[in-house]
Amino acid sequence: MLEVEGLTAAYGPVRALDDVTMSIAPGAITAVLGANGAGKTTLLRTLSGLHPAKKGRVRMDGTNITALAADRIARLGMAHVPEGGGVLTELTVEENLRLGALWRKDKRDRAKAFTEVYELFEPLAQRQRKPASTLSGGERQMLAIGRALMGRPRLLLLDEPSLGLAPMITASIMRVLDDLRAQTGLTVLLVEQNARSALSIADRGLVLSLGRVVASDEAKTLAADDQLRHAYLGF
Incomplete structure (x- = not known):
């Protein structure tokens, strides 16, 4: 569904994404995890056309969308829910x-x-x-x-959907995402500070630190890695 190769993005002299490579299978939920400032929001904004890529390539269903405007990307089947919902x-x-x-x-x-x-x-x-x-x-x-x-949409980008919400509401939203994936085959890229909650429904996880990918694996493998959890995931 989504292929990202060497994606780099910056805000002036500050490099927010540095050579990010990843792929997402159709119908999968992929969690993007990391501390504040890791580049998670920039990754979603760059994928959806809201922030320009400095270099690299993004393909959705084989179509190169790297330089497309946000509205054209949306019409191809990508939806982006920013942090705070808007x-x-x-x-x-x-x-x-x-x-x-x-x-x-x-x-x-x-x-x-x-x-x-x-x-x-x-x-x-x-x-x-x-x-x-x-x-x-x-x-x-x-x-x-x-x-x-x-x-x-066929691909849904979600930025911190649990931010500021009670645990019960967060659990409800996570269940909806899991149900959507099971019932409709929706592909989800989920940015979350609540790593435990995100990994509980994700198929795979990607950990960013200072704009670079430091880990990428099955969700259950990341959740079981004590050193990784303590260093990057906060639980």
């Missing part, structure tokens, strides 16, 4: 979701997507006409993910 608080829940499917032509499929999102996130179904400003932090995160799913 919902529009002055709009209703339904209006926020509608934004996620604006470019899709099939009205019948858009209606079906609404139903599916409301089934996944029941609190949103109960608040369809309410402004997003009235939602809790967990509900706003559900709305951000739901809005991304309205576009029918």
Whole structure:
């Protein structure tokens, strides 16, 4: 689904990603882990076209997307939920979701997507006409993910979906991601500070430190590596 070769990105003289190489199989959940400043957010922003790559190559389903604009990448089937979700608080829940499917032509499929999102996130179904400003932090995160799913992505990039949320809400969101992968074959690239939670649902994990890949393996192998966990994962 995704192939990344030698990806490098910078902010001025500061190199945020340094020769990152990785691949993601279709239908897999891959966790991207590491401390603050490791380059996790920059990786997602560069993959989705929000930040330019200095060098390297990104392919999705064999198509080179390295230099494409973010909107073209989205139309190819990649959705990016940034840290904090970024919902529009002055709009209703339904209006926020509608934004996620604006470019899709099939009205019948858009209606079906609404139903599916409301089934996944029941609190949103109960608040369809309410402004997003009235939602809790967990509900706003559900709305951000739901809005991304309205576009029918094949690859979903999630940046810190558990940030600031209660453990019970975090567990609920992780279960939804696991269910989506099982039911629809959705491929997920998940950036998380909560390494234990991310590895519990991931197939593979990637650990970044100062923009470089320091470990890449099956999730259960990374979780069982005591030295790696203590050095980079915080549990």
